[in-house]
Amino acid sequence: MNRWLKEDLWRHIVAGIAVLFALFPLYLVVISSFNSTGSLQITSFVPREISWANYQMLFSSPTIPYLTWMKNSLLIAGSVALISVLIGSASAFAFSRLSFKGRKSGIQVLLLVQMFPAILAIAAVYVIMERVQSFAPSIGLGTQGGLILVYLGGAMGVNIWLLKGFVDSIPKELDEAAKIDGASEVQTFWLIFIPLATPVLAVVTLLSFIGTFNEFILARLFLVDMESRTIAVGLQQFIGGQYSQNWGPFAAGSIIASIPIVIIFLSLQKYIVNGLTAGSVKG
């Protein structure tokens, strides 16, 4: 007992305090989401009731098209993740397996480009997409199609970089064998590499999904219409400055939106930490 006190007690105290710190905001959101008054004011830190009023409001109130926002987010983040990983894996494969002139300088350019935070060029993206809108209204400013295209461009640098690391770790023997059997590079990619790398590609797709789901500022700039917003923009505009009025439904909405992300994240923890140590940081 004495030894336990001496050696383990401080560990429990440190961890306990950190757990309280970590849980405090989450606990507050959960109890306010079940509070029927929907008020930001906390009268008691112990929950008094479990009311579903805030949740019901999300799905019935015409002022919060919550389901539409959620659908938009899933659609945008999903298509960006899938397409960018497919296109990115082709480039990563070529960087990793093909030898060609300019390979090294290509990698260096990519490294530099992926360091340029998209947000720095946001004024330029805005002006360019404004011009695109003048001749192609369906993919210009203010449309989800345009936003997806901009995300795809932005995702390229990071994804190719990340995927290249993964591809390098896949043994070369199999595709070399395929090459000896007379398969072309393109066939090797589709028939050998893609099936082999599916688990890795799935992980990167999910990571890319989380990243896009979390993106705020481009979405804010692009999606002006209530109906076209993503969940992040929708909830931010909904709560914007009116914390006291809209807190309850916001709390409920942010919980529902966070659950899938938290589940994906926890199940991918191992890969995410590895990916992070490879030098990229989640937003």
Added chain:
Amino acid sequence: MVRGKLALAIKVIVLALLSALLLLLAQSALAQQEYLIAGFLYLAILLALFTYLTKKSIPLKFFLPGILLLFAFVLSPILFTVTMSGFNYKTGNIISKEEAILQIKNRAFEPDAAGTSFDIKLGTYSEKPALLVSDITTKSYFVSTTDERIALSPGQLTLNQDQVAQNAPGFTPLPIDQISAADKTYSGKRFKYQNEYFLSIEGVDVAIVARQTLTYNQAGDYFKNILNGTVYRDNGRGNYQAGNDKTAILEPGWRAPIWFENYSKLVTDKRFRDPLIRVFIWTVVFAAATVLTTFALGLLLALALNKPIHGRRIYRSILVLPYAMPSVMSILIWGGMFNTEFGAINTLLGTQIAWFQSANFARFAIILVNLWLGFPYFYLVSSGALQAIPNELLEAAAIDGANPRQIFRKITLPLLLQILTPLLIASFAFNFNNFNLIYLLTGGGPRNSLDGEIAGATDILISYTYQIAFGSSTQDLGLASAISLIIFILVASISLYGIRKSKVLESFS
């Protein structure tokens, strides 16, 4: 073999559809005179056909889609940013010079001395835009187009109870559903009145009598005021200006190249230099404080949980929750908690602090929230790094008689720092540009916007740039672009330094 043919068929169909789509886009871009975009699209089609129909370049088959996307949405915005930073490109100086000249001409008129106005109906006369004008005080009526004026007698007309003509022979009134869209065709036009005076519409049913005040001289590239003879010349900075008076300029201006002025005024002009230095210092303090606090707490937790104590797995899964939550949601939640009147933090402390109204409280709140968001990351990576330190090393030290504190200070910590330095640098670079946190929590404030202050007390460089470009009444895209590029150079240097460090590390292990 069948499979090969199927693949070929799919390839050809996809390629054909894609080229057709791009061609369509390119044609409409060309029609809107967006030559650069059109050129890029044509080039993309040619490249795609060349790459996928010939066997000239195998690597390009893999790279092309990625290269095109990167070029369109990353590289070209970067190049565009570089270009914009050399221009006087801001509210009032957005359009091209030709458009500006046209708009100055159209806007340059003054109402007649009496301020005469007439009731009108919009419509067409011999297929041309025309006004049906009713002067109800003198009961005179006429139709006016841009080049003729046709007098009418009241007997020919359909009048309403206010004696305003509704229709006339030869005149076709605009259908109601087209009136709101007609503004573009009618405003800016000069309809015939008398002598040098003309009619200009002031809404859908009123026109005023006015005369031109400025004329443009193409050969000399100047505007001249007809009434008082003042001459406005191109001042080389995107405006026509009279003499040396910088306020005597004609609106609108155009985007004019000013080369390095956006950069040089950041150094030489006190109004730009002082806020920039203030924001820069806070950016560094914020990023450094964030890295220090998150690393310290993360490391402490990693050390505490670096032993299989009871409940370690539960601790671990709770501790990563802040990191797993979508950060946008977490930041908004914290925003509510810091609310002055109802927020949980004031309730808990029993205080009434206006967190976001005071610079220091706001800064403290930002670092606290970022500690919450970031410590799980350093907990996770420090745990990993601790496992990577060979046990033999620690055991050897213990045998040599070192106490636990000495072991930590002399062996564990130096090794950990060596492993984690690239991550600490990456985290610094990331937080240097942590726009979401600042924008969503404090919006960069508190700021004294009544004094025209753009930089708030918690603004970091990137949110300050955003304010300059989109947030204030004067949107200065040129200046914002210049600051963007400075940030890029700073961050890229930091990141490259970090990568060099990690390369050095790899060669050791």
